[in-house]
Amino acid sequence: MNYMKKRMDFQMVNKQEFYETVKATLSFFEKASIVLTDEEKGRIEVADYGLNDLKNTGLQLMTFVNTDRVCAKEMVLFPHQTCPEHRHPERNGHPGKEETFRCRSGKVYLYVEGEKSENIHCKVPAGSEEYYTVWHEIILKPGEQYTLYPNTLHWFQAGDEGAIISEFSTNSDDASDIFTDTRIKRIPEVEK
Amino acid sequence: MNYMKKRMDFQMVNKQEFYETVKATLSFFEKASIVLTDEEKGRIEVADYGLNDLKNTGLQLMTFVNTDRVCAKEMVLFPHQTCPEHRHPERNGHPGKEETFRCRSGKVYLYVEGEKSENIHCKVPAGSEEYYTVWHEIILKPGEQYTLYPNTLHWFQAGDEGAIISEFSTNSDDASDIFTDTRIKRIPEVEK
Numbered sequence: 001m002n003y004m005k006k007r008m009d010f011q012m013v014n015k016q017e018f019y020e021t022v023k024a025t026l027s028f029f030e031k032a033s034i035v036l037t038d039e040e041k042g043r044i045e046v047a048d049y050g051l052n053d054l055k056n057t058g059l060q061l062m063t064f065v066n067t068d069r070v071c072a073k074e075m076v077l078f079p080h081q082t083c084p085e086h087r088h089p090e091r092n093g094h095p096g097k098e099e100t101f102r103c104r105s106g107k108v109y110l111y112v113e114g115e116k117s118e119n120i121h122c123k124v125p126a127g128s129e130e131y132y133t134v135w136h137e138i139i140l141k142p143g144e145q146y147t148l149y150p151n152t153l154h155w156f157q158a159g160d161e162g163a164i165i166s167e168f169s170t171n172s173d174d175a176s177d178i179f180t181d182t183r184i185k186r187i188p189e190v191e192k
Numbered sequence: 193m194n195y196m197k198k199r200m201d202f203q204m205v206n207k208q209e210f211y212e213t214v215k216a217t218l219s220f221f222e223k224a225s226i227v228l229t230d231e232e233k234g235r236i237e238v239a240d241y242g243l244n245d246l247k248n249t250g251l252q253l254m255t256f257v258n259t260d261r262v263c264a265k266e267m268v269l270f271p272h273q274t275c276p277e278h279r280h281p282e283r284n285g286h287p288g289k290e291e292t293f294r295c296r297s298g299k300v301y302l303y304v305e306g307e308k309s310e311n312i313h314c315k316v317p318a319g320s321e322e323y324y325t326v327w328h329e330i331i332l333k334p335g336e337q338y339t340l341y342p343n344t345l346h347w348f349q350a351g352d353e354g355a356i357i358s359e360f361s362t363n364s365d366d367a368s369d370i371f372t373d374t375r376i377k378r379i380p381e382v383e384k
Binding site: 032033034035036037040064065067069070071072095098100102104105142143144145147166168169170 | 224225226227228229232256257259261262263264287290292294296297334335336337339358360361362
């Protein structure tokens with residue numbers, strides 16, 4: 001299958017898991033009436049952040065455009081799946097990535113720097129507790145959004161039904177992201 | 193109604209036409225499963241470009257975010273409605289607006305600079321023929337998109353069913369747009 005070809009060689013998920021993940025991602029898009037071309041379906045990205053625990057820590061992405069100035073993606077999180085804590089630092093003297101997350105379907109719990117919220121709805125993936133440090137909770141339901149300015153630590157997790165999130169941002173360069181979890185490799189060494 | 197309040201004072205459409213247009217716009221979004229918050233529903237923008245011919249020349253917009261660096265909108269075109277020819281020039285020494293149009297539903301005929309296409313599918317709004325000068329046709333169906341770099345003349349028209357178009361761009365500043373049709377006022381003088 002074409003789906004299996006791209007963007008998985010350097011992930012730890014195996015072919016079967018990758019194929020099933022892409023299929024489930026496409027099903028999320030279909031349910032939300034988000035239309036992709038066949039070419040796009042063939043380049044869904046599955047990120048397991050090198051932790052080999054995709055069910056808990058992972059993200060599925062469809063990048064529509066990523067020029068020097070503008071990037072737009074749709075991201076899928078399965079139920080309770082977490083995108084781990086990270087920030088987008090300055091790059092070669094230019095401001096880091098700015099991003100707006102807009103919830104399209106499901107529910108997203110977003111955690112950012114700031115006062116710790118009283119009721120935290122999410123549980124950090126087991127074994128990774130020490131790598132999560134920001135606890136200001138923002139809940140995004142469909143139609144709700146939040147803008148993150150550069151260098152702000154953040155992580156997010158989907159609710160019971162999973163979620164689709166649109167990301168509107170400046171240029172996206174995964175290699176420059178700084179994760180709190182030092183075990184994480186977003187991009188394999190060979191690609192850096 | 194809240195819908196009627198905003199962004200119409202300086203347009204030539206009357207209250208009734210504005211109200212009906214917003215209602216029809218919301219219905220487009222609903223059919224495409226694009227969820228807006230109540231706050232957003234209350235600030236749908238109707239642009240008639242000061243030509244008082246909304247049915248033929250006009251655009252309906254929902255701006256999700258517009259920071260110094262990133263802008264994202266959903267735009268609705270009713271059947272055969274046209275967004276008139278314009279370009280986004282340099283602003284105070286900075287590059288002009290770059291924009292990616294992604295068709296979400298319906299069909300869009302986009303015209304840009306370049307070789308004139310053999311089969312032109314659209315008709316320019318009657319009486320405005322002299323203000324349309326670029327004829328390289330790009331057809332966008334759902335899931336298809338096109339990126340326009342700064343200062344490129346372009347115009348677009350929806351097909352028989354109308355269209356929803358996502359726009360992913362750099363900062364949007366309507367006041368700096370340059371329209372080929374010198375009668376057009378995108379932003380009223382008082383707001384400039």
